Amino acid sequence: MTTKQFKAESKRLLEMMINSIYTQREIFLRELISNSSDAIDKIYYKALTDENLRFDNESYYIKIKADKENRTLTITDTGIGMTEEELENNLGVIAKSGSLAFKTENESKDGHDIIGQFGVGFYSAFMVADVVTVISKALGSDQAYKWESRGTDGYTIEPAEKEDVGTEIILQIKENTEEESYDEFLEEYRLKSIIKKYSDFIRYPIKMDVSVKKAKEDSDNEFEDVIEEEIINSMVPIWKKNKNELTTEDYENFYQEKHYGFDKPLKHIHITVDGAVRYHSILYIPENIPFDYYSKEFEKGLELYSNGVLIMEKCADLLPDYFSFVKGMVDSEDLSLNISREMLQHDRQLKLIAKNIKKKIKSQLQSILKEEREKYEQFYKSFGRQLKYGVYSDFGANKEELQDLLMFYSSKEKKLVTLAEYVERMPEEQKYIYYASGESNDRIAKMPQTELVVDKGFEVLYFSEDIDEFAIKMLMNYKEKEFKSVSSGDLGIESDEDKKEIDEKETENKELFTQMKEILAGKVKDVRVSKRLKTHPVCLATEGEVTIEMEKILQAMPDNQNIKADKILEINVNHDVFTALKQCFENDKEKLNLYTNLLYNQALLIEGLPLEDPVQFTKDMCKVMI
Numbered sequence: 001m002t003t004k005q006f007k008a009e010s011k012r013l014l015e016m017m018i019n020s021i022y023t024q025r026e027i028f029l030r031e032l033i034s035n036s037s038d039a040i041d042k043i044y045y046k047a048l049t050d051e052n053l054r055f056d057n058e059s060y061y062i063k064i065k066a067d068k069e070n071r072t073l074t075i076t077d078t079g080i081g082m083t084e085e086e087l088e089n090n091l092g093v094i095a096k097s098g099s100l101a102f103k104t105e106n107e108s109k110d111g112h113d114i115i116g117q118f119g120v121g122f123y124s125a126f127m128v129a130d131v132v133t134v135i136s137k138a139l140g141s142d143q144a145y146k147w148e149s150r151g152t153d154g155y156t157i158e159p160a161e162k163e164d165v166g167t168e169i170i171l172q173i174k175e176n177t178e179e180e181s182y183d184e185f186l187e188e189y190r191l192k193s194i195i196k197k198y199s200d201f202i203r204y205p206i207k208m209d210v211s212v213k214k215a216k217e218d219s220d221n222e223f224e225d226v227i228e229e230e231i232i233n234s235m236v237p238i239w240k241k242n243k244n245e246l247t248t249e250d251y252e253n254f255y256q257e258k259h260y261g262f263d264k265p266l267k268h269i270h271i272t273v274d275g276a277v278r279y280h281s282i283l284y285i286p287e288n289i290p291f292d293y294y295s296k297e298f299e300k301g302l303e304l305y306s307n308g309v310l311i312m313e314k315c316a317d318l319l320p321d322y323f324s325f326v327k328g329m330v331d332s333e334d335l336s337l338n339i340s341r342e343m344l345q346h347d348r349q350l351k352l353i354a355k356n357i358k359k360k361i362k363s364q365l366q367s368i369l370k371e372e373r374e375k376y377e378q379f380y381k382s383f384g385r386q387l388k389y390g391v392y393s394d395f396g397a398n399k400e401e402l403q404d405l406l407m408f409y410s411s412k413e414k415k416l417v418t419l420a421e422y423v424e425r426m427p428e429e430q431k432y433i434y435y436a437s438g439e440s441n442d443r444i445a446k447m448p449q450t451e452l453v454v455d456k457g458f459e460v461l462y463f464s465e466d467i468d469e470f471a472i473k474m475l476m477n478y479k480e481k482e483f484k485s486v487s488s489g490d491l492g493i494e495s496d497e498d499k500k501e502i503d504e505k506e507t508e509n510k511e512l513f514t515q516m517k518e519i520l521a522g523k524v525k526d527v528r529v530s531k532r533l534k535t536h537p538v539c540l541a542t543e544g545e546v547t548i549e550m551e552k553i554l555q556a557m558p559d560n561q562n563i564k565a566d567k568i569l570e571i572n573v574n575h576d577v578f579t580a581l582k583q584c585f586e587n588d589k590e591k592l593n594l595y596t597n598l599l600y601n602q603a604l605l606i607e608g609l610p611l612e613d614p615v616q617f618t619k620d621m622c623k624v625m626i
């Protein structure tokens with residue numbers, strides 16, 4: 001027996017491999033199990049054409065065995081095995097993939113299920129092991145061989161004893177160091193969870209001896225540890241099953257098993273595409289908001305599998321931000337993986353899949369909206385905000401995509417309505433889509449500014465979330481109807497007659513208004529006759545882009561730039577208070593000052609804006625009382 005050297009480049013490559021290709025050590029098990037699965041696949045494909053070879057499901061499996069005492073982890077398979085030459089070529093030459101060669105040779109035989117292609121995965125074993133021993137007996141061969149290596153030093157090959165065809169890989173697990181612990185790779189529960197995570201859908205059973213507590217015979221309360229062989233993986237991925245055979249419960253179980261959420265999903269989408277890129281996908285719209293959903297910690301993404309093997313836990317590129325609430329997985333055999341198989345080489349396929357998925361989610365949401373309104377409202381309560389955020393972000397690039405998924409509370413229907421429903425109901429003379437912003441629906445319903453619009457029989461949408469107005473400003477219009485705040489300068493509801501009357505009143509009381517404007521200098525831009533009030537004496541309206549609700553939000557932001565709305569104090573000239581104002585103007589300037597300030601402060605209170613001087617306000621109130 002002579003020790004052979006790895007070729008120089010191989011040596012460097014191996015060092016690189018062990019130290020830098022993979023981000024997580026635990027994937028060594030994924031790689032070794034994938035190799036075993038490939039080895040069994042090879043027998044399966046051979047059996048398709050070789051009459052002397054029978055492939056029966058029972059005889060083919062992968063077995064994992066941990067021995068804590070000796071610190072060994074053994075991976076055994078009943079696959080095709082390796083001859084001496086193959087051990088030398090496939091394990092001795094780094095970056096040589098026997099599996100890729102097999103795939104190319106057997107192209108016609110549907111060999112695309114084989115996972116290996118880079119010829120490096122095997123060496124990931126050295127991330128956790130000091131010594132790797134491979135004992136293998138090839139199909140059709142009488143002699144088994146043992147390959148052994150301590151990593152960069154090279155390897156040895158010698159004849160060995162092995163009864164059955166297949167491969168046994170024995171890892172001498174590293175001793176713990178001060179910084180690193182390797183014990184976990186000998187722990188039953190840990191190994192099980194790694195297998196579940198990456199290799200759950202390997203097509204052959206992955207068996208493991210696990211200890212189970214069992215009641216002793218003839219005893220109810222005495223237990224003993226019994227070793228039992230258990231199949232760890234689910235084998236057949238749910239997404240490859242026939243949709244007709246699957247129940248909602250199956251999908252819900254998968255959701256829970258894969259820890260997509262603790263709730264029951266509201267809806268699932270099962271996609272199978274056999275087009276330019278082939279893929280399977282199961283997507284879920286969750287029922288409840290994850291607790292960290294609207295926080296920085298939340299990470300969007302879908303699980304990404306390549307041929308049933310988990311590649312990425314959260315592939316963010318598969319989901320647009322506005323659908324970040326969607327959970328689930330994508331499995332494709334057409335992905336070009338990078339060498340670590342933790343990332344993708346090109347994103348062309350991924351982009352195609354993402355585009356397709358986006359469409360499916362949208363049409364699913366639309367169909368829930370159409371057919372299961374209550375369910376949609378429930379969904380919207382949780383994630384509507386995210387959709388509105390989607391309309392607003394990226395300078396409105398996705399607004400058209402999302403506008404039909406939006407809902408707002410309606411003054412008329414007293415429930416959430418879509419923009420399409422609103423526009424559908426608009427009377428002919430109504431020019432705009434009206435909305436009112438405030439803290440809550442109850443408060444908005446009491447806003448004086450809505451009085452006349454509602455009185456005209458027009459519907460008002462209530463905007464009670466901070467994002468609402470920003471999203472609508474981005475949307476600008478819907479089906480050519482412009483959005484209009486009930487607090488904005490011109491509501492477009494006055495008749496010519498009304499307008500004339502307002503103009504007259506304005507001229508008539510010009511001096512009074514000028515005086516009031518002076519009293520409120522720096523606080524309001526103007527004092528005017530109101531076009532929107534019916535029973536209330538005053539309200540604030542705004543001019544320009546920034547509304548009062550926006551001012552509130554901008555003021556609350558960390559980088560507050562003190563942006564303020566241009567406010568107009570509007571007076572209801574049909575209210576008795578106005579008569580009082582006129583009298584003061586003529587006889588008592590001090591009282592006019594008092595009343596003007598009181599009215600202004602009342603308008604602020606109605607808007608939910610803070611009073612600039614609450615103490616002065618209460619003093620003023622008292623003055624009126626005594």
Ligand code: ADP
Pocket residue numbers: 031035036039077079080081082090091096097098099100115116117118119120121122123167
């Ligand atoms: P890849 O799987 O990408 O080809 P690996 O480094 O994981 O690369 O494995 C290298 C080669 O060694 C495989 O292509 C295969 O030919 C061979 N091999 C590895 N493990 C086994 C096994 N358990 N049974 C048979 N052949 C194996």
Ligand code: MG
Pocket residue numbers: 031034035115116117119120121122
């Ligand atoms: Mg491999």
